[in-house]
Amino acid sequence: MDDTRHTWKSTIGDKVFVVRDDGQEVEVYDAVTFTLQRRLSVSGLESLSVAACSSKKCLYASDYDNDSVHRVELSGSNAVTKWSVGRGPAGLTVNSAKNLLVVIQYERK
DSSP: OOOOOOEEEEEETTEEEEEETTOSEEEEEETTTOOEEEEEEOTTOOEEEEEEETTTTEEEEEEGGGTEEEEEEOSSSOOEEEEEOSSOEEEEEEOTTSOEEEEETTTTO
16 A cells, blocks of 8 residues: 655745645645644645746646646635646646646646
């Protein structure tokens, strides 16, 4: 039995956002003291990757099992939106033009 645990993280300024593979929440830590600040609930999350965007004040999380990406607002409401992408979104990053790039594992794009 594989008991491997995975953790994915991204940062904005003085905040570190952590998603673990055993939960449906994002933990927010202070980047200097590493103390837990709060938790953000993201229903149905099965994340493989997270990416934070400081200019849009949001966090993106790939949902590998459900072929989608979640966007979590970080400016107060913590509203979550979700949209479908190609099969198996495995990696996320935000480029210098502030566009979200999604790696689709099975489609090699």
